[in-house]
Amino acid sequence: MPDFDLAVIGAGAAGLSVTAVAAQLGLRVALIERERMGGDCLNTGCVPSKALLAAAHAVQEAQAAGRFGLRIAEPVVDWDAVQAHVQGVIAGIAPMDSEARFTAIGATVLRGHARFTGPDVLAVDGRRLRARRIVVAAGSRAAVPAIPGLADVPHMTNADIFGLPERPAHLLILGGGPVGLEMAQAHAGLGCRVTVVEAERIAGRDDAELVDGLRTALQQQGIAILEGAQVIRVEAGPALVLAGGRRVAGSHLLVAVGRRPNIEALGLDAGGVRAGPGGIATDAGLRSLTNRRVFAVGDIADPAGIGPRAFTHVGSYHASIVIRRAVFRLPARVDYAALPRVIYTAPELAQVGLTEAEARAAGHAIRILRWPLSENDRAQAERRPEGLAKLVVTPKGRVLGAGLLGHHAGEMIGTWTLAIARKVPLSALAGMIVPYPTLAEAPKRAAGSFFAASLFAARTKRLVRLLARLP
Numbered sequence: 001m002p003d004f005d006l007a008v009i010g011a012g013a014a015g016l017s018v019t020a021v022a023a024q025l026g027l028r029v030a031l032i033e034r035e036r037m038g039g040d041c042l043n044t045g046c047v048p049s050k051a052l053l054a055a056a057h058a059v060q061e062a063q064a065a066g067r068f069g070l071r072i073a074e075p076v077v078d079w080d081a082v083q084a085h086v087q088g089v090i091a092g093i094a095p096m097d098s099e100a101r102f103t104a105i106g107a108t109v110l111r112g113h114a115r116f117t118g119p120d121v122l123a124v125d126g127r128r129l130r131a132r133r134i135v136v137a138a139g140s141r142a143a144v145p146a147i148p149g150l151a152d153v154p155h156m157t158n159a160d161i162f163g164l165p166e167r168p169a170h171l172l173i174l175g176g177g178p179v180g181l182e183m184a185q186a187h188a189g190l191g192c193r194v195t196v197v198e199a200e201r202i203a204g205r206d207d208a209e210l211v212d213g214l215r216t217a218l219q220q221q222g223i224a225i226l227e228g229a230q231v232i233r234v235e236a237g238p239a240l241v242l243a244g245g246r247r248v249a250g251s252h253l254l255v256a257v258g259r260r261p262n263i264e265a266l267g268l269d270a271g272g273v274r275a276g277p278g279g280i281a282t283d284a285g286l287r288s289l290t291n292r293r294v295f296a297v298g299d300i301a302d303p304a305g306i307g308p309r310a311f312t313h314v315g316s317y318h319a320s321i322v323i324r325r326a327v328f329r330l331p332a333r334v335d336y337a338a339l340p341r342v343i344y345t346a347p348e349l350a351q352v353g354l355t356e357a358e359a360r361a362a363g364h365a366i367r368i369l370r371w372p373l374s375e376n377d378r379a380q381a382e383r384r385p386e387g388l389a390k391l392v393v394t395p396k397g398r399v400l401g402a403g404l405l406g407h408h409a410g411e412m413i414g415t416w417t418l419a420i421a422r423k424v425p426l427s428a429l430a431g432m433i434v435p436y437p438t439l440a441e442a443p444k445r446a447a448g449s450f451f452a453a454s455l456f457a458a459r460t461k462r463l464v465r466l467l468a469r470l471p
């Protein structure tokens with residue numbers, strides 16, 4: 001008899017989610033973690049980045065208070081205290097992800113490095129264990145590109161940017177994706193000079209029109225952004241040498257150009273588990289294509305024809321699929337049609353479903369509905385009129401995508417996620433009662449604009465005149 005019903009490799013967001021449900025269902029679960037419980041999200045990802053951003057946003061709020069007629073002295077950043085705040089937030093959340101909590105809900109937590117030694121056998125340091133099902137949730141790490149000189153020049157990734165002993169004088173950031181942009185604003189807000197060097201365009205997967213607004217906001221906050229910049233060499237300093245000869249020098253360098261799955265030290269060959277550069281090759285239900293006992297979840301999963309996604313909420317979504325398939329033996333497959341994502345800058349950029357460019361590339365006939373925050377009373381009252389709600393809909397009024405640029409836009413994307421997931425008709429969204437004055441009126445007004453032409457058409461006016469004559 002196997003030692004465990006389920007063995008989970010990795011106690012990050014994805015592995016913890018699988019373990020929490022499986023253990024509470026009464027299965028014998030081994031959860032194996034070689035480093036820190038909570039993985040990237042808790043220790044070197046979402047949590048510290050949002051905590052650092054919160055500090056930066058507080059500074060920026062104080063600096064911008066003049067717009068309300070307030071005079072607030074320039075905030076003094078106590079770098080050590082800010083770092084203590086970040087570590088304090090991690091410490092506050094850590095008990096939720098801890099060995100003690102998972103032991104208490106019935107899992108066996110093993111601390112050590114796991115690798116396959118057979119299709120259903122793992123070695124965890126010296127110990128050997130067999131499991132009916134194995135879930136690989138070993139996550140990813142920052143990719144470091146093969147740019148000449150980079151390996152010889154001290155640089156940071158998300159693994160070491162949090163907890164710097166001194167405030168960087170001039171932080172160079174290679175890559176203008178979510179990590180690069182969030183870290184740019186966090187450090188700029190805390191008084192660092194920041195330069196983002198991006199090979200293509202910042203937030204390249206997001207809607208170009210919304211990104212224009214984000215870029216302007218970041219530049220107004222003093223962040224230098226170089227796009228279409230090819231770094232051909234990295235020199236001591238650190239300095240980035242661009243094609244064309246320009247040299248951008250700073251005091252610190254953060255590399256944020258994407259992720260690599262942690263597939264190397266797992267003994268995947270011994271387990272008969274196939275993986276490629278995107279991660280462990282699975283079917284759409286996250287089962288390994290080559291070993292039916294094995295599933296992959298979180299950043300390391302590479303479902304065929306769909307590809308990997310690196311978000312904490314994807315990890316828990318993956319967990320729900322694996323629980324359905326591996327525990328309840330029900331069919332389930334990943335579907336990202338209604339997968340939201342947010343860049344947590346101020347303003348935030350939130351997106352769910354297709355962007356305009358993606359919808360056009362997929363051949364959809366579409367209409368674009370917009371509502372600028374400059375026409376939103378709450379945004380006016382708070383003197384933050386920058387931002388836009390943008391909906392991508394079919395000519396019949398089905399929502400394919402929603403993009404929101406604005407303060408706390410991430411808090412508004414849930415409605416549109418549900419709308420896409422449940423195919424809520426645009427008429428219902430336009431007719432929804434939204435409290436006044438909230439920013440959430442903006443996307444509702446965008447939805448309403450779909451009906452404006454037919455509502456105020458000559459035919460409707462004729463009908464109204466006719467009805468007006470009735471007694």
Ligand SMILES: Cc1cc2nc3c(=O)[nH]c(=O)nc-3n(C[C@H](O)[C@H](O)[C@H](O)COP(=O)(O)OP(=O)(O)OC[C@H]3O[C@@H](n4cnc5c(N)ncnc54)[C@H](O)[C@@H]3O)c2cc1C
Nearest residue numbers: 010012013014034039040041045114139298299310311312
């Ligand atoms: C700076 C930054 C900010 C981010 N912000 C957000 C955000 O705001 N929202 C969001 O949704 N996502 C965010 N992400 C992405 C998010 O952090 C990841 O998608 C998520 O943490 C992935 O979880 P995971 O469980 O797949 O992997 P991980 O968190 O990487 O966990 C994998 C775990 O497996 C362990 N492990 C690996 N190999 C072995 C082995 N052989 N044996 C034992 N243990 C092993 C590792 O030590 C690790 O603890 C951010 C990422 C970064 C870098």
Ligand SMILES: NC(=O)c1ccc[n+]([C@@H]2O[C@H](COP(=O)([O-])OP(=O)(O)OC[C@H]3O[C@@H](n4cnc5c(N)ncnc54)[C@H](O)[C@@H]3O)[C@@H](O)[C@H]2O)c1
Nearest residue numbers: 175176177178179180197198199200256257258310342343
């Ligand atoms: N708020 C969030 O939800 C959040 C925050 C951070 C990270 N994440 C997740 O983590 C993943 C990784 O984030 P990321 O920002 O590291 O990667 P990314 O792949 O999202 O963006 C990397 C950027 O670096 C650029 N780039 C690549 N090579 C380059 C080079 N040699 N020189 C200059 N630029 C280069 C790319 O064009 C791209 O714009 C994200 O895709 C996301 O899934 C999510």
